[in-house]
Amino acid sequence: MKIKVQKDKTIRESIEENGLKIEDFVVACFNGKLVDLSFRAPNESEIELISEDDHRALEVLRHSAAHLMAQAVKRIYKNRAKITIGPPVDFGFYYDIDFENPISEEDLSKIEEEMKKIVHEDLSIIREEITKDQAIALFKDLDENYKVLMLQEDINEDVVSIYRQGEFVDLCRGPHVVSTGRIKHFKLLSVSGAYWKGNERNKMLQRIYGTAFFSDEELKNFIQRREEAKKRDHRILGSQLGLFEIEPTVGGGLVIWLPKGERIRYTIEEFLRKKLEEKGYLFVRTPHIANADLWRISGHLAVYNKYMFPIMETDEEQEFVVKPMNCPFHIKVFQNAIRSYKDLPLRIAEYGTVYRYEKSGVLHGLLRVRGFTQDDAHIFCTPEQVENEIIELIDLTRYILGKFGFDKYRVYLSTRPDEFVGDIELWNLAEKSLKNALDKAGMEYTINEGEGAFYGPKIDVEITDALSRTWQCSTIQLDFNLPQRFGIYYIGPDNSKHVPVMIHRAILGSFERFFGILIEHYGGEFPLWLAPIQVIVLPVSQKFNDYSEEVFNFLKNRQIRVEINRDAEKLGYKIRQAEIQKIPLMLIIGQKEKETNSVTVRQKGIGDIGKMSIEEFFNKFFS
RNA sequence: GCCGGUGUAGCUCAGUGGCAGAGCAGGUGAUUUGUAAUCACCAGGUCAGGGGUUCAAAUCCCCUCACCGGCUCCA
Numbered sequence: 121m122k123i124k125v126q127k128d129k130t131i132r133e134s135i136e137e138n139g140l141k142i143e144d145f146v147v148a149c150f151n152g153k154l155v156d157l158s159f160r161a162p163n164e165s166e167i168e169l170i171s172e173d174d175h176r177a178l179e180v181l182r183h184s185a186a187h188l189m190a191q192a193v194k195r196i197y198k199n200r201a202k203i204t205i206g207p208p209v210d211f212g213f214y215y216d217i218d219f220e221n222p223i224s225e226e227d228l229s230k231i232e233e234e235m236k237k238i239v240h241e242d243l244s245i246i247r248e249e250i251t252k253d254q255a256i257a258l259f260k261d262l263d264e265n266y267k268v269l270m271l272q273e274d275i276n277e278d279v280v281s282i283y284r285q286g287e288f289v290d291l292c293r294g295p296h297v298v299s300t301g302r303i304k305h306f307k308l309l310s311v312s313g314a315y316w317k318g319n320e321r322n323k324m325l326q327r328i329y330g331t332a333f334f335s336d337e338e339l340k341n342f343i344q345r346r347e348e349a350k351k352r353d354h355r356i357l358g359s360q361l362g363l364f365e366i367e368p369t370v371g372g373g374l375v376i377w378l379p380k381g382e383r384i385r386y387t388i389e390e391f392l393r394k395k396l397e398e399k400g401y402l403f404v405r406t407p408h409i410a411n412a413d414l415w416r417i418s419g420h421l422a423v424y425n426k427y428m429f430p431i432m433e434t435d436e437e438q439e440f441v442v443k444p445m446n447c448p449f450h451i452k453v454f455q456n457a458i459r460s461y462k463d464l465p466l467r468i469a470e471y472g473t474v475y476r477y478e479k480s481g482v483l484h485g486l487l488r489v490r491g492f493t494q495d496d497a498h499i500f501c502t503p504e505q506v507e508n509e510i511i512e513l514i515d516l517t518r519y520i521l522g523k524f525g526f527d528k529y530r531v532y533l534s535t536r537p538d539e540f541v542g543d544i545e546l547w548n549l550a551e552k553s554l555k556n557a558l559d560k561a562g563m564e565y566t567i568n569e570g571e572g573a574f575y576g577p578k579i580d581v582e583i584t585d586a587l588s589r590t591w592q593c594s595t596i597q598l599d600f601n602l603p604q605r606f607g608i609y610y611i612g613p614d615n616s617k618h619v620p621v622m623i624h625r626a627i628l629g630s631f632e633r634f635f636g637i638l639i640e641h642y643g644g645e646f647p648l649w650l651a652p653i654q655v656i657v658l659p660v661s662q663k664f665n666d667y668s669e670e671v672f673n674f675l676k677n678r679q680i681r682v683e684i685n686r687d688a689e690k691l692g693y694k695i696r697q698a699e700i701q702k703i704p705l706m707l708i709i710g711q712k713e714k715e716t717n718s719v720t721v722r723q724k725g726i727g728d729i730g731k732m733s734i735e736e737f738f739n740k741f742f743s
Numbered sequence: 744g745c746c747g748g749u750g751u752a753g754c755u756c757a758g759u760g761g762c763a764g765a766g767c768a769g770g771u772g773a774u775u776u777g778u779a780a781u782c783a784c785c786a787g788g789u790c791a792g793g794g795g796u797u798c799a800a801a802u803c804c805c806c807u808c809a810c811c812g813g814c815u816c817c818a
Contacts, residue, residue: 214813224747225812312813313746320815324746327813355811359754368791368809427817474818479744480809482816494818595818629818661775688775696779710777720777728778 122168125161132157132298135169145169146177146302147295154180156247156295172334182208184245184296185303185332186215191288192234193217193328203290204266204316204325211342212331216314218266219326228308228328235306242301243286247294255280255291266316267291305339306332349587354639355485361644361702363652364486364635373483373490375632380652383681384638385631387650389471392495392520392628399516401469401497406449408473412439418448419605427476446472447599447624450498451606454620459610464620465501465509471631472496486636493631499623500603500610503549506621510557510579510596513625517594520627521583524638528584531563534571541575542600550598550621551577575601585641593629593637598622645702645724648741656703657684658694660710667714671707674734680742699724705741 125134131148135141135157147154149168150161154176161167170177186206193201197219206215250258252271259267270291271280283292285300297303307330314327333339350356358364363381370376377385393403412431415421420428424444432440443449450468459466473493482488499509521527533554536547554577558565565579572578576598582590599622609617628634638646648654655675659668665686675682683703685694691708698706708720713731720731732740 222747226748310812311747314814315745318815320745324814326746329813366810372809476817478817479815481744481746481814483810488817492818496818593818626818633818658778660777663775688773690774690776690781691778692776693780694778699779706778708778712777722778 121171122166125165125167127161127163130158130160131155131167131169134167140169142298145171146174146297147180149176154295156245157298158247159295178334179208180295181297181303181334182213182332183292183294184300185306185330186213187245187283187285187288187290187292187296188235188238188300188303188306189213189231189308189328189330190215190217190290191238191285191300192231194288195234195238196231199263202264202266205270206290209329212309212329214314214327214329216316216325216327218316218323222326223311225311228311231328232306232308235303238286238300239303240301241286242299244299245283245285245296247281247283247296249279249281252278252280255282258282258289259291262289303332305334305336306330307339307343345587349589349640352587352640352643353485354487354636357639357644358486358636360700361652363639366485366489371490372480373478373488375486375489375491381635383652384646384650385635388628388631388634391523393471395516395520396469396497399467399512400465401467403469404450404453406446406452406470406472407443408475409440409442410448412441414448415441417605418451418602420444420448427478429475429477442475443472444474444476446470446474446494446496447498447602447622448606450496451602451608451622454500454608455606459500459620461502461610461612461618464610465499465505467497467499469495469497486632486639489632492633494626495628495631497625499625500608500620501623502618503546503553503621506550506598506623507553507557507560509623510554511561513596513623514557514561514563517581517627521581521594525641526583526585529563530582530584530590531558531565532568532571532580532582533558533565534568534573534578534580536577537570537572537574539574540572542604546600546621547577550600554579554598573597575599583637585637586643587640589640591633591637593634594627595625595629597624599624646704648704651681651702651704653681653683653701653703655680655682655705655707656698656701657682657707657709658691658698659684659686660691660708662686662688664709664711664714668709671709671719671734675738678738678742680738695722707737 123134123138125131132142135145142157145157147170148157148159149155149170150159150165186208190203190206194203200220202218204216204218206213252275256268256271259271280291281294283290283294283296309329309331311326311328313324316322316325331339331342333342358381361380362378363384364378365376366372366374367376397403412421428444429442434440450470453468454466471493473491475491478488478490483490501509535551540547558579578595578597580592581594582592584590603619603622608620610620612618657668657672659665668684672682672684685697687694695706702724704724706722708722713719718731718733719737721729721737723729
C-alpha cells in the first residue's frame with residue numbers, strides 16, 4: 121500500500137497520521153530502495169509500505185534476526201567474539217563470528233535463550249549516519265577489528281550507517297524492523313566454518329545459521345520441511361533400500377552400485393540410449409586410462425591438474441593418467457577418418473566413467489564423488505550448425521528430464537570471460553547462436569556475463585525437485601580450444617580444411633549425481649518403470665506357494681521385475697516388508713484367488729484395489 | 744584442504760573409569776496365517792585404527808582415518 125509523506129516527516133509519523141498501525145508494517149520502499157519506518161522524507165513523496173506478506177519484509181526480518189543473534193553472542197562472549205558480517209540467505213540468515221574459543225552446536229540453545237531475552241526487552245532499532253572516520257573510531261573503540269577492516273578496505277562512501285539496539289551497535293546498510301520485539305519466531309540451526317571474506321587463504325571464522333519467520337506456523341512448517349528433506353536424504357534411503365554404498369575400505373567418493381541401484385541405473389541408461397540413437401548419436405567406448413601425452417596435448421595436465429589423480433609411471437618409463445574427462449578420446453574418434461562437411465554434425469556419445477581428485481571435505485553422498493559416469497557426448501559441427509544443434513539439444517533435454525517429472529528449469533548462459541582462446545568473431549557468432557537457440561526454444565534464461573569457460577560459452581540448466589530445491593545437471597559447453605589443440609579438421613565444400621566447433625554436453629550430468637537427486641525427488645518411491653522390484657507376490661500362507669509360483673512365472677516371463685515372498689509369515693508382516701521396500705505393486709494370493717484363478721492387487725500408498733485375472737493385471741499396469 | 748561435531752553388532756541406538764547391552768535385521772524351530780510387526784531359542788563385537796594416562800579405558804589425553812554440518816570448489 122502507498123501513502124503520501126510530507127517533507128521532513130518520518131514514515132512512522134505519516135502512518136499514524138493516516139490512522140494506520142505501525143505494527144502492520146515492517147519497512148517501506150522509497151524511490152525503489154528499502155528504508156526503515158523511521159526514515160525521514162527529504163521532500164513530499166509517495167512511499168510504499170511493506171507488510172509481512174511481502175518477501176522483502178521477510179528478508180529484513182531475517183537480517184534483523186542476524187543482528188539480534190550477534191547481540192546475544194556479544195552479551196555472552198563479550199570481546200571473546202568479534203562480529204564480521206551477517207546477511208539474510210534464502211532460508212534464513214547467518215552471522216560469521218570470530219570466536220576466541222570455538223563454540224559448538226550445544227552452545228546454540230544458550231544463545232537462543234539470550235535472544236529471547238532481548239526480544240522481550242523490545243529494544244528500539246535505531247539508524248544513525250556517521251562519517252567513515254567516526255565509524256572507524258567507534259568500532260576501534262568497541263574492539264571490533266573486522267568492522268574496522270571492512271570500513272578501511274571495502275567501503276568507499278564517506279558517510280556510513282550504523283544500527284543501535286540497546287548496548288549493541290553494528291555497521292549496516294539496513295533497513296531493519298523497528299524493534300527487537302518484532303522478531304518473535306526464530307531458531308538457530310547449525311554452526312559451521314566459513315572463511316573471512318570467503319577466501320580459503322583467510323582465517324576460518326565460525327558461521328551460525330538460523331532462520332526467522334513472522335509466524336510460529338511458518339517456522340514450524342519450515343522445521344517440518346527440513347525434517348522431510350532429511351528423511352528423503354539419498355544417503356539414508358540408499359542404504360535402507362539397498363541401492364548403493366560408499367564404503368571406507370573402498371574409498372571416499374567411490375560408489376558401489378548395489379543390485380537394486382544398478383537395476384534402476386540400467387533402466388535409465390537404456391531409456392536414454394534408445395532416445396539418443398534415435399537422435400543420431402553414435403555410441404562409443406573408450407579406455408579409463410591413457411598415455412599422459414594425450415593429456416599434455418589436450419592441456420588438461422596444465423590446466424586441470426589439481427583435479428586429476430597423480431600420473432602413474434610404469435617400469436618401461438611410460439606415463440599413464442586416469443581420465444578426468446572423455447573429450448580427448450572423442451576427438452580421437454573424430455580423427456579416426458577424414459571427415460567431410462557431409463559427416464557433420466557428428467554426434468559421439470559415451471557413458472564415460474571419469475575420475476577426479478576432489479578434496480576429501482567436499483565429498484557428499486552421490487552428489488559429489490571421485491568416480492562417476494557422465495552421459496557424455498561431443499558434437500562436432502560447423503559454426504553455422506551450432507544454433508540448430510542447440511535447439512535440438514534443448515528439446516531433447518526437456519524431453520528426457522520431463523520423463524522424470526522435472527519440468528521447471530532455470531537456464532543460465534555464460535559468456536566470454538576476460539581471458540579466452542579462439543577468435544573473437546567466432547565467440548560473437550557462437551554467443552549469438554546460443555541466444556537465438558534459447559529464444560527459439562522459448563526458454564527463459566539469465567545471462568552470466570563473463571562467466572564462460574576460457575575455451576567457450578556455455579548453457580547450464582538447473583532443475584527444481586519435488587521439494588523445490590534446485591540442482592544443476594545438464595550442461596552444454598562450446599569448445600574452440602580442443603579442436604585447435606588437436607588440429608582436427610573437416611573438408612568443406614570448397615575442398616579445403618576447416619576447424620569444427622566442438623560441443624560438450626551432458627543431459628543427466630552424471631548417473632551418480634542424477635541418481636542422488638532422483639532418490640530425493642521421489643523420496644525413494646520410484647515410479648513403476650524405474651522401480652527395482654515392480655511387483656511382489658505375497659502368498660497368504662505357504663499352502664498357496666504353488667499357485668503363487670505360477671503367477672510369479674507368468675510375470676517373470678514377460679520381463680516384469682517380480683519377486684515372491686515364500687516365508688512362513690502372516691500376510692500383514694509380508695505387506696509391511698513390501699511397503700518398507702517401497703515396492704509399487706503387491707499381489708495377494710490365497711484360497712479365493714487360487715479358486716478363481718486370479719490375483720488381489722494392493723497398490724503401495726493406496727491399498728487394496730481389488731481382484732482381477734493375472735492377464736487383466738498385466739494389461740492394466742504394463743501394456 | 745579448512746572449522747566444528749560424530750564414530751559401540753548388518754541397521755538404529757543405550758552404556759561417561761570397574762563383567763560389552765537393547766530393538767530391528769540374520770539363523771533355527773514352532774505356527775500356516777487375508778491387507779503395515781506371531782512366539783521361542785541361537786548367533787553376531789579389534790567399542791574406527793594407533794599411541795598414552797591408570798591397578799583398571801568403549802569411557803580421560805594425543806595422533807591418524809572415515810563420516811556428518813558448513814566454507815571453498817564442482818557433473
